[in-house]
Amino acid sequence: MSTPELEVQTHPIATRITHWLMALSILILIGSGWRIYNASPIFNFTFPEEITLGGDVEAALALHNDPGVASAIAWHFAAMWLLLVSYLGFMLWNLFSGHFRRDFLPVGPVSFWRDFYAAARFKLDHRLGEYNAVQRVAYWGVLFAVAMMLLSGITIWKPVQTYPLETLFGGFQGARIVHFLFMSAIVLFIVIHVALVILVPKTFVAMTRGRATAKPHKGGA
Amino acid sequence: MDLERRRLFGGSLSLGALTMLTGCDISDHDSVQRALAFMSRFNDRVQAAIFRPNRLAPTFSEADAVKNFRYNAWYGPDKSPKLDADQYRLRLAGLIADKRPWTVERLYALPQVTQITRHVCVEGWSMIGKWSGTPLREFLGRVGADTTAKYVGFECADGYYDGIDMATALHPQTLMAFKLSDDILPTRYGYPFKIRIPTKLGFKNPKFVTTIYVTNQQPKGFWTDRGYNWFSGI
Numbered sequence: 001m002s003t004p005e006l007e008v009q010t011h012p013i014a015t016r017i018t019h020w021l022m023a024l025s026i027l028i029l030i031g032s033g034w035r036i037y038n039a040s041p042i043f044n045f046t047f048p049e050e051i052t053l054g055g056d057v058e059a060a061l062a063l064h065n066d067p068g069v070a071s072a073i074a075w076h077f078a079a080m081w082l083l084l085v086s087y088l089g090f091m092l093w094n095l096f097s098g099h100f101r102r103d104f105l106p107v108g109p110v111s112f113w114r115d116f117y118a119a120a121r122f123k124l125d126h127r128l129g130e131y132n133a134v135q136r137v138a139y140w141g142v143l144f145a146v147a148m149m150l151l152s153g154i155t156i157w158k159p160v161q162t163y164p165l166e167t168l169f170g171g172f173q174g175a176r177i178v179h180f181l182f183m184s185a186i187v188l189f190i191v192i193h194v195a196l197v198i199l200v201p202k203t204f205v206a207m208t209r210g211r212a213t214a215k216p217h218k219g220g221a
Numbered sequence: 222m223d224l225e226r227r228r229l230f231g232g233s234l235s236l237g238a239l240t241m242l243t244g245c246d247i248s249d250h251d252s253v254q255r256a257l258a259f260m261s262r263f264n265d266r267v268q269a270a271i272f273r274p275n276r277l278a279p280t281f282s283e284a285d286a287v288k289n290f291r292y293n294a295w296y297g298p299d300k301s302p303k304l305d306a307d308q309y310r311l312r313l314a315g316l317i318a319d320k321r322p323w324t325v326e327r328l329y330a331l332p333q334v335t336q337i338t339r340h341v342c343v344e345g346w347s348m349i350g351k352w353s354g355t356p357l358r359e360f361l362g363r364v365g366a367d368t369t370a371k372y373v374g375f376e377c378a379d380g381y382y383d384g385i386d387m388a389t390a391l392h393p394q395t396l397m398a399f400k401l402s403d404d405i406l407p408t409r410y411g412y413p414f415k416i417r418i419p420t421k422l423g424f425k426n427p428k429f430v431t432t433i434y435v436t437n438q439q440p441k442g443f444w445t446d447r448g449y450n451w452f453s454g455i
Contacts, residue, residue, distance in 0.1 A: 040346045070447055075257065
C-alpha cells in the first residue's frame with residue numbers, strides 16, 4: 001500500500017514560546033481585569049468572583065478593608081509586561097520569519113465570505129498546517145485586539161503622561177469602554193479557538209511539540 | 222463526529238482545564254505575593270522614569286467640575302475627624318529648615334491658585350473637581366525644605382499616611398488644597414486641607430494632613446501597606 005503524502009503542521013520554537021506566554025499573560029490579565037472591573041463596574045453587571053483573579057476577597061476585606069483589588073492590580077500590572085514582551089516577540093518573529101506573509105496572506109472579503117459560508121454549512125475543507133480565510137481574519141483580528149488592549153490599557157494606566165492619547169478613545173471613560181470591548185472580543189476568540197483545537201487536537205500537538213502530521217482526508221468529514 | 226475525533230476530544234480536556242487557571246487562585250501564596258511585590262517595585266521605577274516634571278495634567282472647564290464630589294474613604298463620612306481651627310497645628314519634620322508649626326489662619330493666608338482637574342481612582346472611576354490652594358513646592362520653598370531629598374511624607378488625623386517622590390511634590394499642579402468648589406474644604410473632604418495631586422491616583426491625595434516631612438527614606442503608605450503600588454502615578 002502506498003503512503004499518501006501526509007499533512008504537516010510545524011511551529012518553530014519561537015512561535016510556540018511566545019504563543020504560550022501570550023496565552024498565560026492573557027489569562028492572568030482577563031482574570032485580574034474582571035476583579036478590577038468589579039470594583040467599579042462600567043455596565044450593569046459584575047463578574048462572578050470565583051472566576052476572577054486576586055485572592056480571597058473575604059480575607060482581604062477582614063484584614064484591610066480591601067475587596068481583593070490590590071492583588072488583582074498587582075497581577076494586572078505584572079502580566080502586562082509579559083504580554084507586551086511576548087506579543088512584540090511574536091509579531092517581530094513572524095514578520096521576519098515570513099510566517100505572516102506565507103500563511104496569513106492574502107486575505108480579503110471575498111475569500112472570507114466564501115470560506116465563512118462553506119464553514120457554516122460544514123463544507124469547509126481543512127488541512128493541517130493551512131489556514132482558511134476565516135482563520136486568517138480571526139488571527140489578524142485577535143492580534144489587532146491585543147494591540148488595542150495594550151494601547152487602551154496604557155491610556156488607562158497613564159492618562160496624564162500619555163495625554164492626549166485618551167482623546168483617541170473619546171476620553172478616559174471611552175478608553176475603559178474600548179478596553180472592555182476588546183477584552184470581550186479576545187474572550188470570544190479564546191472560546192472559539194479552544195473549541196476548534198478540541199475538534200482538531202493535532203493543532204495542539206503542533207503548538208506544544210512543534211510538529212504534527214495527519215493523513216490527508218476529504219472535507220466535510 | 223467520527224469515532225477518532227470523539228476519542229481525541231476526551232484527550233484534549235486538559236486544555237480546557239488550562240483555561241480554568243483563574244479559577245484556582247494562587248494569589249494569596251507567599252511566593253506569589255513576593256513576586257507581585259517585586260514587579261510592583263519594578264513598576265515604581267518605570268513610573269518614576271516616565272514621569273515628566275513639567276507635564277501638566279489636563280485641565281477642564283468650570284462646567285465640567287462636579288459640585289457634589291464623591292466621598293471616598295475606608296470609613297463613613299460621619300467618622301471623619303473634626304479638626305478645630307484654633308487647636309489645629311501643621312507639624313513639619315525631617316529635612317526642613319523652619320519647623321515651626323503652622324496654624325490654619327497662616328496656611329489659608331498663603332497665595333493660592335485654582336485648578337480644575339480630574340481625580341482618577343485606583344478602582345477605575347474618575348471625577349473632575351475644582352480645587353484651590355497653595356502649590357506644595359511654594360510651601361516647601363517657604364519653610365526651607367531640602368528639595369534635593371527624595372521624598373515628601375504625610376501623616377493625617379484619620380490615621381492615614383502616605384508619601385510621594387520629590388519630583389511630584391515639586392510639580393506645579395501639586396497643591397495643598399484648601400478649597401473644593403470654591404468652599405473651604407468641608408470636614409469629610411479633609412479639613413483643613415488635603416494634598417491634591419492630579420498626576421497621582423486618588424489614594425495618593427491624603428486628607429486631614431497634620432504632618433509634612435521631607436526624607437530620603439521612602440515613606441510608607443496606608444494602601445501600599447495593603448498591597449497597592451507605591452508610586453501610583455497616572
